[in-house]
Amino acid sequence: MPGTDKLRIDIERFWSTIERSAEIGPGRPGGLSRLALTDADRQMRDQFVTWCREAGLAVRIDGIGNIFARRAGTDDTLPPVVMGSHLDTQINGGRFDGIAGVLGGLEVCRTLDVLGHHTHRPIEIVNWTNEEGARFSPPMVGSGCFVGTYALDWAQGRRDDDGQSIGEELARIGYLGEMEAEPHAFDAYFEFHIEQGYYLDRDGMQVGVVTGGFPSTGMLVEFKGETAHTGPWPMERRRNALLAGARLLVETDEIGWAYASGGGKATAARLIAWPNKPGILSDWAQAVCDVRHPDPETALAMAERLRRAVGEAAARSGCTAEILDTWNWGGRIFSEELIGSVRETSLGLGYRTQDILSQAGHDAYFVARHAPTTMIFAPCKGGITHNNAELCTREDLEPGLNVLLNAVVARADR
Template identity: 65%
Template sequence: MMCLPPEVRADLGRFLATLEASSSIGKGRESGLCRLTLTESDRQMRDLFVQWCHEAGLRVTVDGIGSIFARRDGTEDLPPVLVGSHLDTQENGGRFDGIVGVLGALEVVRRLNDLGVATRRPIEIVNWTNEEGARFSPPMVASGCFVGDYALDWALGLKDAQGTTIGQALEVIGYRGEAAVGGREIDSYFELHIEQGDVLDRTSHEVGIVTHAYSSHGMLVEYRGETAHTGPWPMAKRKNALVAGARLLVAVDDLGWQHAETGGKATAARLSASPNKAGLLSDWAEAVCDVRHEDPEVAELMRIKMLRAVGEAGIRAGCEYRVLDQWSWGGDIFDKAMVDHVRDAVEKLGLNGLELPSQAGHDAYFLAKHVPTAMIFTPCKDGITHNNNELATPDMLEPGLNVLLHAVMARADRP
C-alpha cells in the first residue's frame, strides 16, 4: 500500500478557483447562490463540472435520476471508493454547502494525477441530485434511490410547486442518464462538508472528525377541509386546512423548545395551502416538519409527540388528515474503520481535530446504511448555513481538504 507523505498537500489555489467559478453560477442574494436542483443554473453547473472531470481524464456517467459519477480507474478491478456531495443549493443558499464536497473530491483526483499516483481501487466522484430538497421534497432523494431505500419511479414522479416532476425536469436540462441507479458494489463513501454548526469555529478546531449523527425524523402531512366565505361562515362550521397545518407546525416548534436545553431541535419547515386567498378558507394544506436529537431515545419520543400533534391539529380545525410520507436518518451510522482513516489523516498532518456529531442531514446518511462511510467537517463562520452569508474561508477549508486527500488515498490503495 502506498501512503502519501505528510508534506503532500492539495493545490489550494486550484481548488479555490473551481469554487469561485461555481460561485458565479446561479447567483442569489449578495454573496450567495440560488441554484435549485434541475434548473437552468444547475444545468450550467453540471456542464462545467462534467467538463472539469473530462479534463482530469475521468470517465463520466449519469444515472437515471441525474446523479453524475466521474471515475478514475484503479490498477485492479475492485469496487470504487465514492467521494462527493451535491452542487444544488437552497433558495437562499451559500457558496459552500455541498459544493465543497464535490469540488474537494475533484481536487483529490487532480492532485493524484499531478503526482502520477495510481490506486488499487477506482475513485469515483459523485454529485447527487436533489440533496437539498428545496425544489422537490424530501431531500437526499437520489442517494436514497442509489442504495435502494427509495423506488426510482416514485422519486421521478415527485413534483415541485409548479407541478413539474423530477423526471420532467431531468429531461428539460438533459440529465436523465442511462446508467442504472445503484445496484452495484461500492467499497466506501467519503463526504467532505462544512460543519453547518458553530462548534469548530467557536472552539478554534481546524477539522471535524464526524463520529455519529443526530437521530432525525420528518414527515409530510396533508389536511383536507372545506372552502367557505370568511365573513359569514360560523366558526363552529369551519374546516380550514390552513389552520390545521399551522397548528401542527406551531406544536412542532413548541416541541423543539421543550427539548432545547439538551440540544433537541424541531422544525416547522414548510406550509402550503390552497386556495390560500383572502376572503376564502383553504380546503387543502400540506405541512413538512421534523425533529432531531443526539439521543436516539429522546428523538423517538419527539417523533411520537409530533405524530400525535398531526391528529390533534386536524381534529381541532375540523379537517381530515393523513401522513403522506415519513423519513428517518442518523444515529450511530458511520463505519469505525472509515472514521479511523479520517482520524489517522488528522494526526498524520498534525492538525487540531475534534470528534463531533453531524446535526444536519446529508447524502452520507443513506450511504452509511449500506456501505462503509465517513464524513469530514470544515469550520464555517459562526455556523451560518442555508443563508447567503454562509462563509468558509480558505484557512477553514484547507485542513479538511488535505484530510480528505490523505484519507481517500489510504482507503483506495489499501491491500
C-alpha cells in the same frame, strides 16, 4: 505543523473551482440560488462534467441524475473508493454547502494526476441529485434512490410547486441518464462538508471527525377541509385546512423548545394552502416539519409527539389529516474503521481535531446503508449556512481537504 511526508492538495486550484461555481446561479449578494434541475443546476453540472473529462475521468449518469466520475485503479475490477456530495443549493444558499465536497473530490483526483500516483483501487466522485429538497421534497432524493430507499418511478415523479416532475426536468436539462439508478459496489464512501454549525469555529478546530448524526424524523402532512365564506360561516362548522397546518407547525416549534436544553430541535419548515385567499377558508394544506435530537431514544419520543400533533391539529380544526411521507436519518451509522482512519490521518497531519455529531441531513446518511461511510467536517464562520452570508476561507477548508486526500489514498491503495 503538518509533516512534510504527507500529500497536499493545491488550495489555489481548488479555490478557483469554488469561485467559478459561485458565478453559476447567483442569489442574494455573495450567495447562490441554484435549485435542483433548474437551468443554473444544468450549467453547473455541465461545468463539473467538463472538469471531470479534462481530468481524464469517465463520466456516467444514472436514472435519477446522479453523476459518477471515475478515475481508474491499477486493478480496475475492485470496488471504488467514492467521494461526493451535491452541487444544488437552497433558494438562499451559500457557496460551500455540498459544493466543497464535490469539488474537493475533483481536487483529490487532480492532485493524484500531478503526482503521477495511480491508486490500486479506482476512485469515484459523485454529485447526488436534489440533496437540498428545496425544489422537490423530500431532500436527498438522489442518494435515497441510489440505495433503494426510494423507488425510481416514485423519485422521478416528485413534483415542484409548478407541477414539474424530477423525471421531466432531468430530461429537459439533459441529465436523465441511462445507467440504472441502483447501487454499484462501493469499497468506501467519504463525504467532505462544511460543518453547518458553530462548534469547530468556536473552538478553533481545523477538522471535524464526524462520528454520526442527530437521529431525525421529517414529515410531509396533508390536511383536507372545506371552503366556506369567512363572514357568515359559523365557527363550529368551519373546516379550515390552513388552520390545521398552522396548529401543527406551532406545536412542532413547542416540541423543539421542550427538548432544547438537551440539544433537541424541531422545525416548522413549510406551509402551503389552497385557495389561501382572503374571504374564503382553505380546504387543503400541506405542512413540512421535522424533529431531531442527539439521543436516539429522545429523538423517538419527539417523533411520536409530532405524530400525535398531526391528529390533534386536524381534530381541533375539523379536518382530516394524512402523513404523505416520512423520512428518517442519523444515528451512529458511520464506519468505525473509517472514522478511525480520518481521526488518525488528521492527527498525523498535525491538525486540531474534534469528534462531532452532524446536526444536518447529508447524502452520507443514505450511502451508509450501502457501504462503509464517513464524513469530514471543515469549520464555517459562525456556523451560518443556508444563507448568502455563509463563509469559509482557504484556511478553513485546506486542512479537511488534505485529510480527505490522504485518507482516500490510504484506503484506495489497500
